[in-house]
Amino acid sequence: MGSGSGLPTLAVVGATGAVGSVLLDLLSTRRNVYGEVRLVGSERSAGRGLQVRGDRAETLALSPEVFSGVDVAMFAVPDEVAAAWAPVAVEHGAAAVDASQAFRAVQDVPLVVPEVNPERVRDRPRGIVAGPGCATLSMIVAVGALHARYGLRELVIASYQAASGAGRHGVDTLYAQLEKVGGDRALGNRSGDVRGVVGDLGPFPAPLALNVIPWTGTGVDGGWTSDETGLRDETRKVLGLPGLKVSATCVRVPVITGHSMAVHAAFAERTDQREAQEILARSPGVVLCDSPETHEFPTPSDVAGTDPTWAGRVRRSLDDPRALDLFLSGDNLRKGAALNTVQIAELIAAELTA
Amino acid sequence: MGSGSGLPTLAVVGATGAVGSVLLDLLSTRRNVYGEVRLVGSERSAGRGLQVRGDRAETLALSPEVFSGVDVAMFAVPDEVAAAWAPVAVEHGAAAVDASQAFRAVQDVPLVVPEVNPERVRDRPRGIVAGPGCATLSMIVAVGALHARYGLRELVIASYQAASGAGRHGVDTLYAQLEKVGGDRALGNRSGDVRGVVGDLGPFPAPLALNVIPWTGTGVDGGWTSDETGLRDETRKVLGLPGLKVSATCVRVPVITGHSMAVHAAFAERTDQREAQEILARSPGVVLCDSPETHEFPTPSDVAGTDPTWAGRVRRSLDDPRALDLFLSGDNLRKGAALNTVQIAELIAAELTA
Missing domain, CATH: 3.40.50.720 (NAD(P)-binding Rossmann-like Domain)
Structure with a gap:
């Protein structure tokens, strides 16, 4: 020592x-x-x-x-x-x-x-x-727990990534843009209105206030971004599944902190909604938040500042008994x-x- | 007459x-x-x-x-x-x-x-x-064009739906919430901060400003929402594919007008990125907007007030030559x-x- x-x-x-x-x-x-x-x-x-x-x-x-x-x-x-x-x-x-x-x-x-x-x-x-990177870390603990039970075969992921994933400059830019659009109720109904008002784009390739931007990270071959291929490569390496099929589309949303992921996961084994919820509920590092009828599901505003991955909207896919659909949120600065x-x-x- | x-x-x-x-x-x-x-x-x-x-x-x-x-x-x-x-x-x-x-x-x-x-x-x-409903209409024209060439087998969809999908009350609520959060730069880093400030939730089950909400429509069996099963049922009916596999997760985002969709589409035939882009570019009702290296991709702030479905981020899936990933945006009040x-x-x- x-x-x-x-x-x-x-x-x-x-x-x-x-x-x-x-x-x-x-x-x-x-x-x-x-x-x-x-x-x-x-x-x-x-x-x-x-x-x-x-x-x-x-x-x-x-x-x-x-x-x-x-x-x-x-x-x-x-x-x-x-x-x-x-x-x-x-x-x-x-x-x-x-x-x-x-x-x-x-x-x-x-x-x-x-x-x-x-x-x-x-x-x-x-x-x-x-x-791994913050995108992978916002879903891998929950997905890893389900993999241990069902055997993961394929992931399709769409992300809802916060401004703070682009650093302090990203957060400052979003706040500055929100101040400009906040009072203008005529905005957002005509093409280009928001772009004309938000001013400085900061680290983002398009306005972020009142918008979503389907581009995070840097461009790589085939039209993919580094965040998208990173999600694939890192998930494969962490789970020890070099042949895992992964498709991701990464999107920035006007949120300060908290990355979320809509995940479609196909497994080797048949899944069960209730069992999957129980697996997530007892997994270290995961909080199950899944009573949508009482408005309990993960949202970034509730997970910011907390350690675990929050999991909800757990559903067995309607057309594939071996697949689950779920929604995950995690603090991209903490676990991320x-x-x-x-x-x-x-x-x-x-x-x-x- | x-x-x-x-x-x-x-x-x-x-x-x-x-x-x-x-x-x-x-x-x-x-x-x-x-x-x-x-x-x-x-x-x-x-x-x-x-x-x-x-x-x-x-x-x-x-x-x-x-x-x-x-x-x-x-x-x-x-x-x-x-x-x-x-x-x-x-x-x-x-x-x-x-x-x-x-x-x-x-x-x-x-x-x-x-x-x-x-x-x-x-x-x-x-x-x-x-x-069909506005969620289906924000993607069906583009997906239908690709189906005509490649033969659709499966869709996995994550949505980014605008406040105006919840009517005038939804738009008014988002603007009112944005005014409250706009000037407060301490927000969004701790759990519950946003919820404490936004005030009236209006027609939404959680704050929408500085947040995303993984719940649109009404609850149906198995934890699904009416928007999610509607996307499945309507797509099957319009395309005449009663056995089509569809999984959707529908999410509200703090955007005024413009529904977007991250789409993973698996087909019977092998796909090609360039050919898929050309199919979309020449399809009536679709605008191809797909040069991400020059920051050209569909975003709701650019499509609001326009008629077509905007298609971009077209990629052949890395692990399945018969699948495409893409991002679509459309005005939910017009084509929608x-x-x-x-x-x-x-x-x-x-x-x-x-």
């Missing part, structure tokens, strides 16, 4: 960022499993004081030496920073847990969702463990990024302490 | 309503095929003057006598009014065209989308022709209700005049 406490030393790289601040909140509220916690940021944020576990800690500038004595290093930084620095942490003896896209597709880097494939965390030939990283790091800390 | 002009006499029942006003707009802008146009409303709206085809006409109160001499009667009224009065119009010699839900599932009432199955309009044993009704009535008028 890097510290004298007998508990592992943790480094939080990217502590001053959006996901980093949720990481520190989670470290302060979850059971403590670390000795020293070292906060690391860019040259620019070095020296900044941050609260973690009730104490004030000073942010250190990212350098090779900062990893000396570190057992677990969590990375909540852009892809290129993670790609460059996670191997440096490993060279200094740390296990690296990366929330970015940098290592997700790398063959000898496990892609881990602790509720689904916790055992994979121990097999990390490069010393690095990655987590920071929480999954914290959970992976805790698995490694337990392994080191055992 | 009911009038002396040699052209059919038209009655517009529900002329003063939301869909009725779009009907009158369309009658004023499309090629005129009618002699007399008789506007009909409730007892309460009788005597109200309305503009149609450049003239002012007085609204008549609904009564059996109002259908005397009428050749074609369009109904844009609630289900129960249509159920009661369309047969009365038929008794008086008119062909009835109903936009409501009342006759959609009735076996000897054809369900017609003129771009897809115009021939069915001639076979109307009850004298009544129905149009008034325009389809006008088109059906024009087919009947042409038959009567021929």
Whole structure:
């Protein structure tokens, strides 16, 4: 262990960022499993004081030496920073847990969702463990639980992704656009009206207020986006199903926080609505919210700020007894990024302490 | 013919309503095929003057006598009014065209989308022709064109439905909620924040501003909604495919006008992305909008107030060469209700005049 406490030393790289601040909140509220916690940021944020576990800690500038004595290093930084620095942490003896896209597709880097494939965390030939993207994380815990019972064969997914998935700039842009359209009741009935009023599009390719945008991430071959192929590749890797059929259409919606997914899942076995609801209700990390007759179903405004995946609208498909349709919502900043990283790091800390 | 002009006499029942006003707009802008146009409303709206085809006409109160001499009667009224009065119009010699839900599932009432199955309009044993609901109409023209080439086997649909699908009250509610959330930048990050601020939910079962609601229509067996089973039943009837597999999840989004659909369509034949784009581009009633690299894809803010279905994000499914994924948007008040009704009535008028 890097510290004298007998508990592992943790480094939080990217502590001053959006996901980093949720990481520190989670470290302060979850059971403590670390000795020293070292906060690391860019040259620019070095020296900044941050609260973690009730104490004030000073942010250190990212350098090779900062990893000396570190057992677990969590990375909540852009892809290129993670790609460059996670191997440096490993060279200094740390296990690296990366929330970015940098290592997700790398063959000898496990892609881990602790509720689904916790055992994979121990097999990390490069010393690095990655987590999936926020779109995958908004549905994989619930879908993984159903897969364990019925054997997943095919997924068709349509997403309802929040502005905060595009970062602080996305949130600011949506609020600015909402202020412009809020008072104008003539809007939205004629083509181009909204586009003419919202002003700056920010990080989005079309107006987001009073609109939906069927394009998230970056373009890849065949007309697909990186979010859509990411959902496919990451789901296959986490579930260990390299031949799983996945079709996704990713859409941005005018919501601040909370990604939702309409999921059609076809299985090897016959499904049952009541049994599927019970599986979801007792799965760690999932809350069943499925009494539509009393208006109970997951919506992003109810899940923002919470940890679990909320599952509802569970139905056996009318034309296929081996398929289920359901609707899932999860906080894209918590389970979708920071929480999954914290959970992976805790698995490694337990392994080191055992 | 009911009038002396040699052209059919038209009655517009529900002329003063939301869909009725779009009907009158369309009658004023499309090629005129009618002699007399008789506007009909409730007892309460009788005597109200309305503009149609450049003239002012007085609204008549609904009564059996109002259908005397009428050749074609369009109904844009609630289900129960249509159920009661369309047969009365038929008794008086008119062909009835109903936009409501009342006759959609009735076996000897054809369900017609003129771009897809115009021939069915001639076979109307009850004298009544129905149009599908706005959810089905936002995707059926594009899907029907692809079916004609590839042979549809299965549809998985997730919808993004506008507030105006819930009527004027839905639109007013969304605007009122947007005014309340517009200026509050702390909102949307914690569970319940939005619910605490939006105030009146209006016709919706949850807040709509800064949210999405996975519940439209009314509840039916198995956890499904009437919109979801309607999409299945209506698509089967219009395409003449009683065994078609359809799974839909219908979701309300904070948009004023314009229903969108993420569609996964599996076919009997192998598909091709470029060919599918060309089929859509040359199909009447469809506009292809599919250059995502230059930010061209359908969004509701661009389609509101236009007649066609806009199609984009056309992709061959990565794991099934016989399937396509695409995104469609259409104006739920125009093609989704008034325009389809006008088109059906024009087919009947042409038959009567021929």
